[in-house]
Amino acid sequence: MGNLVATDLTCEYRRNPLGVGVRRPRLSWRLEAGRRGVLQRAYRLAVAAEDGDFDRPVWDSGRVESGESVLVEYGGPELASRTKYVWRVKVWDDAGEESPWSEPAVFETTLLDRSEWQARWIAPAASAIDPQTDAAFLLRKAFRVKDGVKEARIYATAAGVYELYVNGRRVSDEELSPGWTSYQYRLQYQTYDVTELLRAGANAVGVHLGDGWYRSGLAFDKRNFKYGDRRAALVQLHIRYEDGSEEMVASDASWRAATGPVTYSTIYDGETYDARLERDGWSVAGYADDDWAPAETIDLPMETLVPQENWPVRVTETIRPIASFVTPAGDKVLDMGQNMVGRIRFTLEAPAGTTIVLRHAEVLDKDGNIYFGNLRTAKQTVVYTARGEGRETYAPHFTFMGFRYVKVEGWPGDELPLDAFVGEVMHSDMPLTGEFSCSDERVNQLQRNIRWGQRGNFLDVPTDCPQRDERLGWTGDAQVFIATALYNYHGGPFFTKWLRDLKAEQRPDGGVPFVVPDVIGDANSSGWGDAAVICPWTVYRYYGDRRLLAELYDSMKAWVEYIRAQGDNEYLWNTGFHFGDWVALDAEEGSYVGATPRPLIATAYYAYSSRLLSEAARVLGKTEDAAKYGELHARVVQAFRNEFITGDGRMTAQTQTAQVLALAFDLAGDAAPRIARDLNEMIIRNGYHLTTGFLGTPYLCLVLSDYGYHDTAVRLLLQEGYPGWIYSISKGATTIWEHWDGIKPDGTFWSDDMNSFNHYAYGAVGEWMYRRVAGLDMDSAVPGFKRLHIEPLFGAGLLSRAKTSYRSMYGRIETSWQTDGGRIRVQATVPANTTARVVLRGAAVGGLNIDGRLVGADGSYPEGVQSIAATDHGVEVEIGSGEYRFDYATAGRFPARK
Known part of the structure; x- marks a missing residue:
């Protein structure tokens, strides 16, 4: 006893989320316990203001008699926009044990009402920069900040895809934001904590803006401008000071605009980058932007804006090429060893104007040449022109490729140095379960x-x-x-x-x-x-x-x-x-x-x-x-x-x-x-x-x-x-x-x-x-793996073992089995606050060992075992949470499940 705790607190599926956009968010937690067969019987939720003063909570549920621990709805007064809340939970189990309060977790709301948007959609003035240019846009705004910043948040999105900078630093590792939605109906915006990036005095914010899915040619006719013909950005920075005052910096016609080194970038065809066109310090305060064009506001809808819903796209893994070689056709090719999605980042030193071309493909043909035929019209090509000022590193900004092999043209030297290249794997950053x-x-x-x-x-x-x-x-x-x-x-x-x-x-x-x-x-x-x-x-x-x-x-x-x-x-x-x-x-x-x-x-x-x-x-x-x-x-x-x-x-x-x-x-x-x-x-x-x-x-x-x-x-x-x-x-x-x-x-x-x-x-x-x-399933009548059905079917004599795990909303579930001669060993891990039916095919009650003890030998069951019954399939065992080991000699009865 005394080991019951609530842990892994999440709000709307996320840990400590920033930018929660629902007015009644749902809270979840997992239970850990020092014994088997634990079920939650009651919980108590407390939500406090950002100061974490639970003596004066925003909401205290009191003790609620319920086994619910997943997606439990906040039940307090209406939440305020742009506000951080701290919450915690305690639980009681079916034996009456009371847990301590959990470690606190936080969630922060975003703009809960569209009327709170004061920023305007902006793009470079059409009179100065062709709106249809292939080149990505740079947008910037200089501003001043007082002493005593308590916190700062940026709410931003784009008609296109964007990277956001404050004082020369990327504010996030998210890629290809705001993602691809049905833009005419729904456009996600993102929330960023930029408190640590601001400083007293002069500051600057910058947006690097590409076509993305919004303007790229998509689908079979590669029709451009499915959603609109002008890229645009929307940025709203809120600064809160220690003295309680607030300031806002919002995108409007006072921003400045230019083009930069990304001269072309689309989803299917890749990116062209000329490092000689880089504008050093363009998102830093004090940068001279007198020769930049003015921005202008454009009329794009605000009513389609929705807070970020999906996991953001990130670089989740990096892999090195396993080989480089020259094909029979004479091409220099990298082999990443894995068909991946993302981009190549490379580092080189080369004279100014040196052009490197990367063409990406999935397979080699039967002669060993790199095969581009299945790409159809997609180019999947990166073109980089060197600046020529020492060591240069580059990866595409606004596109992604599917590839294992990369044809490299223009690389200085006779061979491709493997340590100059790295594959950056990109996808929605979903937790592995x-x-x-x-x-x-x-x-x-x-x-x-x-x-x-x-x-x-x-x-x-x-x-x-x-x-x-x-x-x-x-x-x-x-x-x-x-x-x-x-x-x-x-x-x-x-x-x-x-x-x-x-x-x-x-x-x-x-x-x-x-x-x-x-x-x-x-x-x-x-x-x-x-x-x-x-x-x-x-x-x-x-x-x-x-x-x-x-x-x-x-x-x-x-x-x-x-x-x-x-x-x-x-x-x-x-x-x-x-x-x-x-x-x-x-x-x-x-x-x-x-x-x-x-x-x-x-x-x-x-x-x-x-x-x-x-x-x-x-x-x-x-x-x-x-x-x-x-x-x-x-x-x-x-x-x-x-x-x-x-x-x-x-x-x-x-x-x-x-x-x-x-x-x-x-x-x-x-x-x-x-x-x-x-x-x-x-x-x-x-x-x-x-x-x-x-x-x-x-x-x-x-x-x-x-x-x-x-x-x-x-x-x-x-x-x-x-x-x-x-x-x-x-x-x-x-x-x-x-x-x-x-x-x-x-x-x-x-x-x-x-x-x-x-x-x-x-x-x-x-x-x-x-x-x-592996036999890891849920009861058909109970959602969310609250009630498990564990029934491995073994290997038909062709497999001798299998193992699986799944991190459910209640915790980690594991099943494994192995055969050894005429014996079968099954192991199962059932998380707290769930139960399971384990079907041991081919078992007989009299020959079943659980945790090394023969069932029925002394007329009692091991802790956590609720019942044992013989069936046409073998033996069914009802168990509560915990880890269990089953061992038996098979009777060879494996009838159909149906």
């Missing part, structure tokens, strides 16, 4: 590939690829991968932001664009539009985020009603355009669409989305809608069976994906065992190879395992030959490919047209690896 490993190193490499693919493609939006002239937020890709994504990384803020964009872009009739943000204009494919339902529900499942679910409910409902309005049968979706089982291997020659009939796929997703909508309505207390959409789901399922399942219980379409979707979405009823058997036989007849595309693959191994064919699923995973996950690894893949045969067995490529080597969709197999191979 999941890890998986097993006895097969090829599968461990697959897990690394999945994570690298997610990092590269979760650069502010969930993109389809990071290298070619696309990099779009495809809704279908996001929905098939989201479950795996949320195991790997904390995606709460990431998907909150993206799903708000989806809702904003949704059509008046409920239709959903193919991509979000929508820069191509097309919409409404099954499996793609269903992201409007599947993604909010999945975020709720992983984090218990009812507020976001409620916010997006109307969007979910609108999509289902859109489907319902299609065609002349409201329970079948057999009209309109659909991508189908995209790039499945059973497609006809020359087609990207698999052989599974598109009406079958569309109706299956219709059933799935209507079911999830009904469940969401139930969670939100919308009882009429829950019943209404429950009935709709039942009718769609019946229509599916009538249309796509024969009288003798077989699918009318004999494709792998047809069987998979019928089973995954529980559409088959009594025919399910027959259909599962058919699927298993299809896989075996095909030599343990799959033929599925984007929609069938994510569920393939899951349904095989759940219907009793886990051996087949594991053999499918470990398949070395084409097609399969391990095949790409045999070809040197360090990320997930878009096509199973991106590189063919003879070394040639699938196609230049659409052949990304960093495309996360097929990485959706990771969900099965976490949930079935």
Whole structure:
């Protein structure tokens, strides 16, 4: 006793966040305890002003009888804008123990009302600097500061992307701010603490402003100016002094403007930088800007401004090239050893005017030459012109590339010195939450590939690829991968932001664009539009985020009603355009669409989305809608069976994906065992190879395992030959490919047209690896991993061990197992304030050891064990929090989960 503490305090998913933009933020904490089986029974929250005086709190909840410790809503008086609050929590457990107060945490609000903005959008005066110039802008303002600064904050954003400087120093390590949103509806602004950067007397603030997604040519026609034709900045600096007075410096027509060394920069094509054009000290007080142009205010909306929601993009890792070489074509090339997303930073000494050109690519061709074909029109090129004044270091400011190999032209000397180059990995800075490993190193490499693919493609939006002239937020890709994504990384803020964009872009009739943000204009494919339902529900499942679910409910409902309005049968979706089982291997020659009939796929997703909508309505207390959409789901399922399942219980379409979707979405009823058997036989007849595309693959191994064919699923995973996950690894893949045969067995490529080597969709197999191979899952009835379901399915004789961990909102969950002869050892770690059901397949009660003690030997259970029962699967053990070890000789009973 006496070891109960509340720790890891977060506000709106973040630790000590700056710039909270919600009026009733939600607070979370984790429990640590010195015993097993700990549940929270009550909590007390206290919020104080920034002085931390809890004797005079802003709000004290008093003791609240509740087990809630995740996303607990602040319940005090209305919060003030631009204000820091200090908070703490204490808890009581189910044994009556009272914790001490936690260490205090802080959160600070941002501008909670748009009327508080006094800054104006500014750009260089059009009469002095061409608004359409390719060159990035420099904007600056000199100002004076009194003695006694207590704190200073800048609230800033851009129509474009920007870097912010105060007195010559970058104010943040965030990159490509303000990120990419549906700018016409929502534009994020950022909050920065610049207290330590100010000094009494003369000061200056500067903005380096590039095109970013706002003005770059995007999508297939590379149409410029999708959102606007002028870059602009918005900056508001608030200074608070020790004497209580305040001053503000805001962007207006008094600022000065110029161009600088970035002469060209776009998302797809790269950046051109002439170091001879650098303006030393341009953001420092005292810089002579008499020859600079005036700024002018421009009319851009203020009502679209929203506080930062997503994790910011940062450089999260640096890697050194592993080799340099000369290709058969004579090119000097760096090998980074990893297909990465970000940029190269290099250092050199060279005469003024020396031009270095970097061209980035993912793979080499079969002859060993660097391959640019799959980039299509994207240049991914950096051009640097040296200043010639000693040692120079440079990395691009306003773009990113997807690459493993870099062709270097113009480098002085005969060889490329490896120590002159470093790769800076960039993505949304999501905390890592999941890890998986097993006895097969090829599968461990697959897990690394999945994570690298997610990092590269979760650069502010969930993109389809990071290298070619696309990099779009495809809704279908996001929905098939989201479950795996949320195991790997904390995606709460990431998907909150993206799903708000989806809702904003949704059509008046409920239709959903193919991509979000929508820069191509097309919409409404099954499996793609269903992201409007599947993604909010999945975020709720992983984090218990009812507020976001409620916010997006109307969007979910609108999509289902859109489907319902299609065609002349409201329970079948057999009209309109659909991508189908995209790039499945059973497609006809020359087609990207698999052989599974598109009406079958569309109706299956219709059933799935209507079911999830009904469940969401139930969670939100919308009882009429829950019943209404429950009935709709039942009718769609019946229509599916009538249309796509024969009288003798077989699918009318004999494709792998047809069987998979019928089973995954529980559409088959009594025919399910027959259909599962058919699927298993299809896989075996095909030599343990799959033929599925984007929609069938994510569920393939899951349904095989759940219907009793886990051996087949594991053999499918470990398949070395084409097609399969391990095949790409045999070809040197360090990320997930878009096509199973991106590189063919003879070394040639699938196609230049659409052949990304960093495309996360097929990485959706990771969900099965976490949930079935390692057995780390949540109870289907309780969100957020509050109630765990731990049921490893072991390795079909092909894997001898597996281990995984997941850092949930309640704490770290771990599962592992290994086989040794006829014995199985399972370990589980359950965080405080949660419980778990552990299913030990093939175990018998009389032969089960827990923590080294034979169960039932003295008629008692180890601490934390609540019950033990024999089942058809083996043994089920109900446990509370703590670490447990299970050991038994298998009885060999492994029936289907379904």
